[in-house]
Amino acid sequence: NQLAAGYYTDYTLMLAGVVVSVLPVLALxxxxxxxxxxxxxxxxxxG
Numbered sequence: 361n362q363l364a365a366g367y368y369t370d371y372t373l374m375l376a377g378v379v380v381s382v383l384p385v386l387a388l389x390x391x392x393x394x395x396x397x398x399x400x401x402x403x404x405x406x407g
Contacts, residue, residue, distance in 0.1 A: 389396070
């Protein structure tokens, strides 16, 4: 009954959306973390 309440924010639904949005990014980072770190270290070497 959101129309009768006027402005209403469903924080539970918003949090669920944030979690669903962030999980794939975190999973991808967990899988590729070693390559990311080695790439950053290789790019930081002088010479």
